[in-house]
Amino acid sequence: MIVRFFAFLVGLGFVSALFVGFVMPRDKQEESAAEYVHEHMTLKPVHYSFSGPFGRYDRRQLQRGFQVYQEVCSACHSMKLVAFRDLEEIGFTKPEVKAIAKQWKVEVPSINDKTGEVSSRKALPSDYFPSPFPNETAARAANNNALPPDMSLLAKAREGGPAYIYHLVTGYATQPAGLLAKFPDAKTPDSLYYNPVFANLNIAMPPPLVADGQVTYADGTKATVDQMAQDISAYLMWAAEPKLENRHRAGTAIVIYLLIATALAFGAYRNIWRDMKH
Incomplete structure (x- = not known):
């Protein structure tokens, strides 16, 4: 009896502690500047042709996005998992791919066959984009x-995917005075740039897209900052998931097959059991 009584007291004390912990007011954690900004930030929706179960890549947009990468982003960011010959999948011809590789501004590291010394050479279609x-x-x-992060899988590695990349490259702004009034210690350092889309509000990368017409598109599309941001984010989505269209087609075929199989199975069930009396 004594053991049971003490066990009852221990259990009662444990339950009481849980109850007190549940009903007692908790200390309010101090809100950070990043949490405050992200809580009050509204981002406009971005539509892509590859969105949804039946989405497909827009080859012209992907080529424009590659042009933005080539002329703007490749100065700092690598794409070590993408080969030049992969560009054929977005509509470039073999001669065009060969010319792009040959004219790439960074040569590919190599070994001199005669001397064995480290050297470099012009890129070939079979080479991956050099860093x-x-x-x-x-x-x-x-x-x-x-x-600078490698951009090969960036669209899949960031929450929000290509839309996040779009908002990031267009999100640079002047730090609001109201934010500094509420969080005096949140001033952006001189070596960084204020970007409310970035996790901690301050990013080391300078604004990559600074003005309309920064790139002259080969297809004549007007290169506004908004257009360039959509194109580069779409291109990076293709780079991260080049087989997306195949997955969509396979998924559609599987759903249709399952619907037909379900209808046939139900018909067989009704045919077998139609003469059975309950």
């Missing part, structure tokens, strides 16, 4: 100790 920097140390040295 703009020889190593991480050089990349950080050229970017104020910030390492």
Whole structure:
């Protein structure tokens, strides 16, 4: 009896502690500047041709996006998982791909066959996009100790996918005075740039798209900042998931097959059991 009584007291004390912890007011955690901005931020929806179960890539948009990458982003960001020959999938011909590889501004590291020394050569269609920097140390040295991320899988590695990339490259702004009044310690350092879309509001990358007409599109499309942002984010989505259309087609075929199989199975069920009396 004594053991049971003490066990009852221990259990009662445990339940009481849980109850007190549940009903007692909690200390309100101090809100950070990033949490405040993200809570009050409204982003406009971005529509892409590949959205939805029947979406398909717009090849012309992907080619424009590649042009933005080639002329703007490739100065700092690598795409080590994309080969030049992969560009045929977005509508470039073999001669065009060969010319793009040959004219790429960064040569491919190689070994001299005769001397065995390290050298470089013009890129071939079979090569992957060469990095703009020889190593991480050089990349950080050229970017104020910030390492530009590889863009091969960026659209799948960031929450929000291509829409996040669109909002990020168009989201640079002047830091609001009201934010500094509420959070005096949130002032953006001189070496960084204020971008409310970024996780901690301050990003090392300078605004990549600074003005309309920064790129002259080969197809004649007007290169506004908004258009360039949509095109580069769509291109990066293709780079991260080049088989998206195949998945959509396979999924559609499977759904149709399952619907037909379900109808046949139900018909067989009704035919077998139609003469059975309940």
